[in-house]
Amino acid sequence: MSATGVRTQSTPRILGAALVTAVVVVFLSVKLGTFRDYQIAEIAIEVTAVAGLTVLTGLSGQISLGNGAFMAIGAYTTALLLLHFASWPFYAVLVAAAVVTAAAGAVVGMAAARLRGPYLAGATLLLSVALPSVANAYPGTFGGDQGLNVVFTAPGFLGVNFPLTRWQAWVCSAVALVTLVLLANLSRSRVGRNWRAVRDDEVAAALAGVNVARARVLAFVVSATCAGLAGALLAAVTALVAPGAFTITLSIALLTAAVIGGLGTLAGAVCGSLLIVLVPTYATDVATSHGLSTAVASNIPVAAYGVVLILVMLVFPQGIAGGLRWLLGLAGFSAVRARRPATAPGPAPPAGTAPPAGTAPPAGPPPAGPGPIGSGPASQHDALLARKGDTPESHEKEDPQ
Amino acid sequence: MVEFLQFTLSGISFGMIYAAIALSLVLIWRGTRLLNFAQGGMAMFTTYIALEVIRHTGSYWAGFAVALAAGLVLGAAAELAVIRPTLGKPELNAVIVTIGLLILIEGVAGIMYGGQFRSFPAAFSVVGLKAGSTPLGVSRADVFVAAAVLAAALLLATGFRYTSVGLRMRAAAFNATVARLSGVRVARVITVGWALAGLLGALAGVLVSPSTFVYPNSMDSVFVLGFTAAVIGGLDSPAGAVVGGLLLGVALSYAGGYLGSQGSDLTALVALGILVVVLMFRPDGIFTAGRMRRV
Numbered sequence: 085m086s087a088t089g090v091r092t093q094s095t096p097r098i099l100g101a102a103l104v105t106a107v108v109v110v111f112l113s114v115k116l117g118t119f120r121d122y123q124i125a126e127i128a129i130e131v132t133a134v135a136g137l138t139v140l141t142g143l144s145g146q147i148s149l150g151n152g153a154f155m156a157i158g159a160y161t162t163a164l165l166l167l168h169f170a171s172w173p174f175y176a177v178l179v180a181a182a183v184v185t186a187a188a189g190a191v192v193g194m195a196a197a198r199l200r201g202p203y204l205a206g207a208t209l210l211l212s213v214a215l216p217s218v219a220n221a222y223p224g225t226f227g228g229d230q231g232l233n234v235v236f237t238a239p240g241f242l243g244v245n246f247p248l249t250r251w252q253a254w255v256c257s258a259v260a261l262v263t264l265v266l267l268a269n270l271s272r273s274r275v276g277r278n279w280r281a282v283r284d285d286e287v288a289a290a291l292a293g294v295n296v297a298r299a300r301v302l303a304f305v306v307s308a309t310c311a312g313l314a315g316a317l318l319a320a321v322t323a324l325v326a327p328g329a330f331t332i333t334l335s336i337a338l339l340t341a342a343v344i345g346g347l348g349t350l351a352g353a354v355c356g357s358l359l360i361v362l363v364p365t366y367a368t369d370v371a372t373s374h375g376l377s378t379a380v381a382s383n384i385p386v387a388a389y390g391v392v393l394i395l396v397m398l399v400f401p402q403g404i405a406g407g408l409r410w411l412l413g414l415a416g417f418s419a420v421r422a423r424r425p426a427t428a429p430g431p432a433p434p435a436g437t438a439p440p441a442g443t444a445p446p447a448g449p450p451p452a453g454p455g456p457i458g459s460g461p462a463s464q465h466d467a468l469l470a471r472k473g474d475t476p477e478s479h480e481k482e483d484p485q
Numbered sequence: 486m487v488e489f490l491q492f493t494l495s496g497i498s499f500g501m502i503y504a505a506i507a508l509s510l511v512l513i514w515r516g517t518r519l520l521n522f523a524q525g526g527m528a529m530f531t532t533y534i535a536l537e538v539i540r541h542t543g544s545y546w547a548g549f550a551v552a553l554a555a556g557l558v559l560g561a562a563a564e565l566a567v568i569r570p571t572l573g574k575p576e577l578n579a580v581i582v583t584i585g586l587l588i589l590i591e592g593v594a595g596i597m598y599g600g601q602f603r604s605f606p607a608a609f610s611v612v613g614l615k616a617g618s619t620p621l622g623v624s625r626a627d628v629f630v631a632a633a634v635l636a637a638a639l640l641l642a643t644g645f646r647y648t649s650v651g652l653r654m655r656a657a658a659f660n661a662t663v664a665r666l667s668g669v670r671v672a673r674v675i676t677v678g679w680a681l682a683g684l685l686g687a688l689a690g691v692l693v694s695p696s697t698f699v700y701p702n703s704m705d706s707v708f709v710l711g712f713t714a715a716v717i718g719g720l721d722s723p724a725g726a727v728v729g730g731l732l733l734g735v736a737l738s739y740a741g742g743y744l745g746s747q748g749s750d751l752t753a754l755v756a757l758g759i760l761v762v763v764l765m766f767r768p769d770g771i772f773t774a775g776r777m778r779r780v
Binding site: 141147195198199200202203205206207209210211213214215217218220221332336339340343344347379380382383384385386387388389390391392393394397398401402 | 578582768
């Protein structure tokens with residue numbers, strides 16, 4: 085549903101939001117200390133990866149627990165390039181990392197094109213466990229358990245006293261914002277509409293002339309590229325690429341951030357990333373300041389994080405972004421409310437088998453949903469990713485042709 | 486040849502542990518169409534409970550029984566407390582709730598027991614068995630592992646086939662709406678399924694812990710391989726879970742045995758290779774009848 089939020093943004097509004105965010109980030113990075121700079125970079129990296137995953141899982145309907153593996157590919161590409169071609173500028177390394185992970189995404193996407201739901205989840209989960217172990221098996225190339233060191237410095241024109249962490253925060257935020265702008269445009273384009281069509285009903289999408297296989301593989305490529313960029317940034321910020329950074333926990337955290345923020349929406353990707361990065365840090369601060377023993381103090385954040393995940397999912401079924409929109413709606417912001425599509429699943433069969441884009445769509449019911457979010461009857465889809473709320477009429481509504 | 490026999494037998498022993506986790510996932514999948522990522526975490530916690538009981542009573546079997554009972558209770562409690570409220574919400578929400586549950590359980594275990602590795606006793610002697618003078622590569626404990634999981638699987642299969650609870654569970658898994666109309670309390674059946682899954686997970690935890698030690702993340706890799714086994718076999722098929730577990734266990738045993746030290750690093754890669762090959766030919770697992778969706 086909240087994909088609507090992305091869709092109804094016009095390009096100037098997207099660019100404006102990105103610009104405002106950039107100004108805020110620069111202001112914060114100058115005002116706050118080194119540790120907060122590091123956190124800004126961390127959040128930006130998380131946003132880049134989660135935004136790619138939310139497009140894959142939320143828009144094209146393919147679950148992936150393997151995006152941590154793509155991050156590893158991006159990070160190792162960066163480390164190896166900087167090691168062997170030290171003269172390359174960082175933006176060239178970023179582009180190379182993106183290209184390599186895009187290729188990897190194409191391969192995985194093609195292998196995954198026939199898999200659905202839990203089978204896809206299982207295959208991608210194992211990918212994210214298996215790939216980092218390659219680094220252990222070939223220590224000569226990948227540095228084994230110790231990993232590879234990465235040298236990343238601030239450019240000379242900023243002066244010698246310019247803090248490196250601030251430069252890292254700027255670079256990461258810039259990449260994250262560019263990624264978000266591109267993804268927002270992609271999601272509004274024909275490509276994005278094809279993804280949603282494939283997600284909602286593959287057979288109907290194919291009947292309507294969408295190349296299902298190509299749409300699914302393309303979603304994997306886009307998602308992998310984002311993860312690869314995030315991995316490259318991670319390498320630059322942590323100055324070390326080792327298998328221990330790309331555990332099963334990382335891949336699971338990415339999916340968690342996407343769902344908990346609000347699946348399929350870029351605003352949700354940002355909210356989820358903030359929560360994933362900030363809650364454990366905050367809980368650690370609280371625990372250590374109360375002088376608890378280390379075993380307790382280091383595990384209270386873990387337990388609290390688990391509780392937060394469960395509670396958010398139970399209280400805000402549409403994620404944090406959906407919950408915020410609902411709260412704003414309660415507060416009477418009619419503009420926000422008007423953007424919300426109807427929650428009850430509409431007459432799906434006619435919408436699903438609608439003629440291909442180009443013919444005039446039938447007028448759908450008004451998009452304003454009267455009930456609270458999630459009040460519609462349970463979806464009967466057996467697909468793991470079937471989501472209610474994103475009704476077919478919202479797709480017809482935005483067909484521009 | 487002797488080596489081959491040894492690798493096969495020890496692979497079967499490990500494979501049966503993956504099969505137990507896979508079976509527990511299949512039980513939950515059939516009832517709720519949900520992957521329970523907390524399965525490994527719950528098993529880890531019940532193993533800690535077993536460890537406490539063994540320490541206080543000195544009896545392995547008391548710990549064994551308490552762990553299974555705790556698994557039963559934990560499974561049912563998880564379903565009632567956090568899974569049932571996700572019904573009717575987007576399906577990935579329930580998955581994230583199980584991930585939250587996993588993280589919560591691991592955090593609580595860390596608070597209560599700390600992070601250090603604890604050894605766990607085996608049920609029987611771990612000295613390798615011999616046929617005449619050739620070592621078989623397995624011990625009495627390994628034989629017990631395979632036998633215990635096999636017994637649990639056979640008991641479950643018998644229960645499904647010959648008891649009224651089993652009939653109700655099969656009906657609910659086949660078609661919840663029709664089962665409900667015929668008077669089956671589907672919600673209660675699902676709770677029973679979660680309880681049985683918790684029991685199987687607890688069994689796997691107690692059986693695998695002598696070789697992995699017990700710590701808050703001890704079941705993570707076992708869970709991943711159990712999940713893989715379930716996917717290979719087909720998530721709808723209990724028989725597939727056992728076959729998938731055995732296939733995976735034996736293949737990984739060969740990889741570890743014949744490829745040397747590099748083989749043990751590449752365990753997950755070998756498992757991925759098997760998974761990819763199986764899913765290439767059977768996208769819904771070996772034992773699930775595929776559904777055609779084509780224009």
